[in-house]
Amino acid sequence: MSAVLAFQLQNWFFFFHELIAGIAVGSLYALIALGYTMVYGVLKLLNFAHGDVYMIGAYIGWFVLNALGSPLQPIMPIVPLFLLAFAASMLGCGVLGVVIERFAYRPLRKAPRIAPLISALGVSFFLQQTAVLLWQANPRSYETFSLRPGKDGVGELFHNVVSWGNFQIQYVQMVVILSTVVLMLALSLFVWRTRTGKAMRAVSVDPEAASMMGIDVDRVIAVTFLLGSALAGAAGVMTGMIYQQLNPYMGFGAGLKAFIAAVVGGIGNIGGAVLGGLFIGLAETFTEGYLSSYFSDLIVFSVLIVFMLFRSTGLRGAPVLSKV
Amino acid sequence: MADAPTPPGSQPATSPQIGVDEWVKRSGERITGPGGIVGGSLRLATRTPPAVLLALFVGLACVIPVLTSNGYVIGVDADTMLYVLLAVGLNVAVGWAGLLDLGYVAFYGFAAYFYAELSSAHYNLHWPTWQSVPLVVAATILLGFVLALPSRRLSGDYLAIVTLFFLEIFNNFTSNGYAWDWLGFGAKHDITGGPTGINNVDPFRVFGHKLTNSPTDYVWVAAAGFTVVAILFAFVNKSRTGRAWRALREDQLAAEVMGIPVKWLMLLAVAVGAGVAGFAGAVNGAYYQGVFPDTFMFPLLITIYAMVILGGAGSLGGVVFGAVVVNVLLEILRTPYQARWVFYAAVLIGILAKVRPWRLLAAFLVATAAFGVIVNEIVGALWARGVAGPIAVGPTSYAKTGFFATLLRHWMVLPAKTYTDANYAYGNYAFVLAIVLVLASTVVTGWRRWALLVPTLWVAAFAWENTLIEQAPTTRPLLLGVILIVLMATRPAGLFGQTRVEVV
């Protein structure tokens, strides 16, 4: 009898483990998806390059960590070191996003829809290959494995778990989920309580009318890219923290999935991006845990197809009305 | 061209008047177009009957293997013909229908793999060519339809995502499909051969004659295929389907309301393009006698897109030209000593073409030369090793003497080589700096721009010499990305595309 019980409990432990992992991954996807959805809201553009901005963010974090001695021999305490990595990454990616918008997309505001999409493809590829040029194609590591518990007291961050019996959550996962929540709250506050946020919402409804109301549309779009790219940068550093390994092509797959998350949640809808990110993260993790990792991509793809066929406006999207 | 309202019943004036239709009609030929060499060749190209152009092109491609016995050149010829086929196929969806088909390379790969599975030792099937190739093409067309189906109700953006994601899945499947078990039931099957792909694929057998895998045979196969495809497509373009595609590219809603079944035509465009990719895939499998997952990935997609966009999306002749130019360019960039000259040639041509008056041009060139020499002297005085390096002149050879070597070593800063990663660090930083400077120079205007361009050019040359030409496998893709970005921002119609008027 107790063997059955043990088996059941084992299943529950596993389920819980997968659940937390799924939420952590989902948080990452949510952060990236926010950038996609905000840009689509104001520009109606699918920014294919966004995933690669995320990748650059991860590398910027790695660069900062390594320049300051790496987790092995840090010249400053670990927590500030990582905070610095976050700051550098978010700042660097924010600037990168603004530059990309200014030079690759702004000249194409009046061009047919397909033109900025092709430009985005070019930027995406360019960023990937620049990363290969600068940091080579072999994977780099955040080397947080090397952090031993007890050293500076923060090695726990990367190894220890909080547990109730056999239910475990890694500290790192908690950090990631909490940071994501904090960032998303900050973004919501910005979008719903500040003037620029209001301007962003106005531009996403009707750019022409917004500009006639005195809103500097160019500036609003630049701010949108800044915020979205900064969030992607943060997600990049967090990826390094959880998964250790970086390679120049990591942005492609993650970007695609985050994009699907944005679509599933309702493209253009900020809350939807978060919901979609969690949905896709959980779907992917549970598929990998219970079926096999071969199928996770297929399952996510099927989710996309199902939504496109039956609920094309996503979980939270509103139907698009346009005057003919 | 104002329409002068003529009161009903009046007669037109006896002499032509500006603004009145007759004058416009007689002056129509004085329409301005692009000037210079491009404009002249454009006009020549449009006046030549397409059949002549096609014959000339195919003839040239086929005669090269006869004229030379250089295996490398013939190989480039064969690759180019394959790329031409691919570009023409992508042009249907992207150029004619205005759709973003990002899974195109997956169609190509699917066809190659399917052919490999039908005609190799992998499953021990050795279907004859005349059976396997049509089946492969038909299957790829069907795949195109099926993939485009879910997104037809939504905008073209969704087609882009679905096809891109399919490419990702295809890549995963081909790389990991060597131990495929159906969810734990049954044994593991090797479907795609995994990272090493499928080898020992049969070559084509045409009329009982087994083609060798020498490039010459496949130049002719690809050229024959291209001729057929070009003729068929030229006819379609002039018929109702071609017009309908163009209409849907112009204004989807208006086309729908004019009785054009937009959704069906979107499917058709993707499927027809996939069909061409299908044929090219079979040729690929037979030519290389093997199929490998690394071939059919995102970089190849960008390459084909660069060809289509550079040549002019929508123009059959344009994309052919684009394919040739891009592929030849990529080949030239394979070795450092050839790659170097591409950079300087491109810069010089660009400057000569765009910079007027001559005095400004001369001043600019002199300033750049002076700048380089000065920097060289300063760096040399402070850090002798900094200017001690040789220049690359061959695949593994370097030189310190010789006309160009001396010239460059006095103008450019070339740190002595130590063959470590760190040596590329200077070039890498210079690369990033060069990008920043180029972007900055598009923002400033007037004399400041010229002043900024001098160091920009030098820093770019520095990056080129010190890192980019030696890392060809990365530089080539980098340039493709740059080509796409710059083209869309400055000349979206490419070289031979139609300059389009858009209503905002």
Next chain:
Amino acid sequence: MATPMLELRDLTVSFGGLTAVDKLNLEVGENEIVSLIGPNGAGKTTVLNLITGVQKPDSGDIFLGGESVVGLAPHKITQRGIARTFQSLRLFLNMTVKENVMAAQYGHTRATIVEQMLQLPRARREEREINAFAEEKLAFFGERLMGYRWDQPAYSLSYANRRRLEIARATATRPRVLLLDEPAAGMNPVETHEIAELIGKLRTEGGFTILLIEHDMHVVESISDRVVALDHGVKIAEGTFEQVATDPRVVEAYLGTKAAATK
């Protein structure tokens, strides 16, 4: 009364809480010219969108020659025999004048893509027919869109010629009913007069049934058999021009209550 060529029955649609068209009943008899008037925002273009299938009504029915066309895809509705022009022109700007008119004939041609690729007889024959038909439709507009104009890109046309081309393209779909959305918008008095004559010619020589939206009352007065006035999606008056123009509800809708009180 014979079956009306176009009939709208209790047609209703709302967007986001706003009822744009409210239980509209409208009939257009064969070969009639009916004008739809009303202030901006009254729902007139929405009615055209509903008829052509661009938007789906929430309830109600639309009949063409007695057959219901509600719920069909727009291109199918056009193939059944309803064509329209757009208030803001939507020409295929980068295609030539003739190609614009030829493209609109897609729905009535049958050659498959394989036949086109191989230039089989049916494809060649249809292409000749399409060509001739396009020239015929363009000839309807006099010398304006003839001769060398055929091969000029549509973006090079003047505004008035663009409007004419838009109508020519619509007629090329071989419709029974023509929906014209503000055909005289932006025209000077001479051009307006020409357009009005043209619409009349479309009815008499072309045999079309016409429903048009128009703001210019001179045009409405000179060519309409009947006038229907709409306000906030509701039909407020119907009848001859004199009847509708003096109807107090119509005056109120256009000019406000005080003006209506003076009538």
